[in-house]
Amino acid sequence: MSRRLQGQDWLTAPATRAVMAALTAAGGADCARFVGGCVRNALIGAPIDDIDIATTLTPDAVVVALRAAGLRSVPTGIEHGTVTAISEHQPFEITTLRRDVSTDGRRATVAFTTDWAEDARRRDFRLNALYADANGVILDPTEQGYDDAMAGRIVFVGQPEGRICEDYLRILRFYRFYAWYGRGAPDAAAVAACAALAEGVEQLSAERVSKELLKLLAAPDPRPAVRLMDQASVLERVLRQPVELALFEAMTELSGDAVLRLSALLPDDPAVAEVARALRLSNAQRHRLAEAVAGQATTTLTDSQARAVIYSDGRQAFEDRVMRAWAAGGDPEAAQRLLALAKDWTPPTMPVGGRDLVRLGLKPGPETGRVLKAFEAGWIADDFPDHGHDDRLRALLPPA
Known part of the structure; x- marks a missing residue:
């Protein structure tokens, strides 16, 4: 008996229908299917952020098909088979079915294919290797992806060691997906493989690592996954130092803020800036982490x-x-x-400036900065009074 997605507004939305119609007009009814997160999350009742589509059409054919339907396309990753369609101002990522030709733990050389099972075999976890056609009928090439999604099992497609060696980021993705979708005990084979190959995360770019780490820390309760990372020595490799979890465990109870949770994993001293720099976080994130412990x-x-x-x-x-x-x-x-x-409380604006000092008889010069700085220090110490400013300034002026 076929399984079908039910009650999904995004599936029947005009924008979605327009993209699928454009693809099927070019390649037939079976040339395009929804894939990955949108199918998985629809099954388990989780929010759907992005709609990804897999297709047997080549990227060039996808562009032509979209243009013929009056839809705009953006070549977001065309060398890897990905084109983004824009339909009613909404993006749809469309990727040609692929198989890996070679991998080195960081990147893969791929070739296009028309075999859905072959495309599924190169995906990371069985619950992410789920497809659904335009009517919501589910295709489960691994024959276990649906059951994994419903049971909260994060299990690699094929042998976990082989999948990890293709791309070491899959170690962090395992922990991230376990944090978000896992229920019960983690898959033992996956846990063992991540621990055995933990050193591989040191080969990854800092940008890929930090992006995955922050997604993990944004999960409702990332503590079980982070404990697994710590036990496997993955966490200290990612953060480049030993980690104590006590503050993080407590912070997770108090806040869902991923950056704040990250701060609780980092040292309570200026070394936090070095870690933030090594992770290649954004300038705003680096500044925030440094200020949190400054x-x-x-x-x-x-x-x-x-x-x-x-x-x-x-x-x-x-x-x-x-x-x-x-x-x-x-x-x-x-x-x-x-x-x-x-x-x-809204911090007040400094109530005086250089013009006030000129008005009181002080000529512009080096003394202006000294007096204003001294005024501000006293004003702060007295809890920001809103009166008596001239008297305070006069007391700070140099003798006539």
């Missing part, structure tokens, strides 16, 4: 002390430091009070 923010701060930190270092840095202090055992009520303060 200054002290405990749950014992008074409101005025908290406002001083927020003004000087920014709301994000303050909130991250409070969260780290809370996860490290700080008082929960105090932490929540400080976080509420940070949310509700």
Whole structure:
């Protein structure tokens, strides 16, 4: 009995129908199927972010078919067989069926094929090797992908050692998919293979590693997967140092923020900047991680002390430091009070400037910066008063 996707709005949406109609008009009813995440997530009731399509058409034929249907195409990865169709402003990634010709653990040389089973054999996990036609009828070439998806099993297609050696990123993908979709005990063969081949992750580009790691850490509860990574020595290879999990375990209970969870895996000292740089994180992420450990923010701060930190270092840095202090055992009520303060308080703008000093008789020059800096320090220490500014400035002016 055939299985079919049910109640999927994306499947019958006009934008989706237009893309599938364009492909089938060029190659026949069996030339295109939905594949991977959209099929898997539809089965298990998880959100669907992207709609990927596999096809027997070559990339050039896909472009021609889309153009004939009045749809725009973008050659996002045409050398690897991928063209992105734009239908009603929505992207659809279309990839020609492939087989691996050669692999080196980081990248593969592929050849196009028209064999659905051959395409399935080069995919990572059985639950990702699921296809569905335009009507939602499911094709399961491994004959176990559907059962894996429904049971929460993350099992490699074929022998895990062989699949990992084709691309060592599959080690991190195993942990990521286990974090998001796994239920129960992990697949023993996969766990053993990831541990045995852990050294391979050191060959991967930092960008691929950090992207996969942040996706993993964004899972509702990544702790079981991270523990597996730690036990297999994968985590210390990724972060390039031994890792203690206690702070991370506590932080996961408090926040779903992937960057904040990552900060809880990193050293509580300036070395965090080196790790962030090695992972090739974005400038914003690197700055955030460095700021999270750069200054002290405990749950014992008074409101005025908290406002001083927020003004000087920014709301994000303050909130991250409070969260780290809370996860490290700080008082929960105090932490929540400080976080509420940070949310509700808007740091004021410095109320005086160089013109005010000129008005009070100080000629522009080096003294201007000194006086303003001293004024700001006192203004912060007194909890940002909104009055008496001229008197404060006069007290700081040099003798006439």
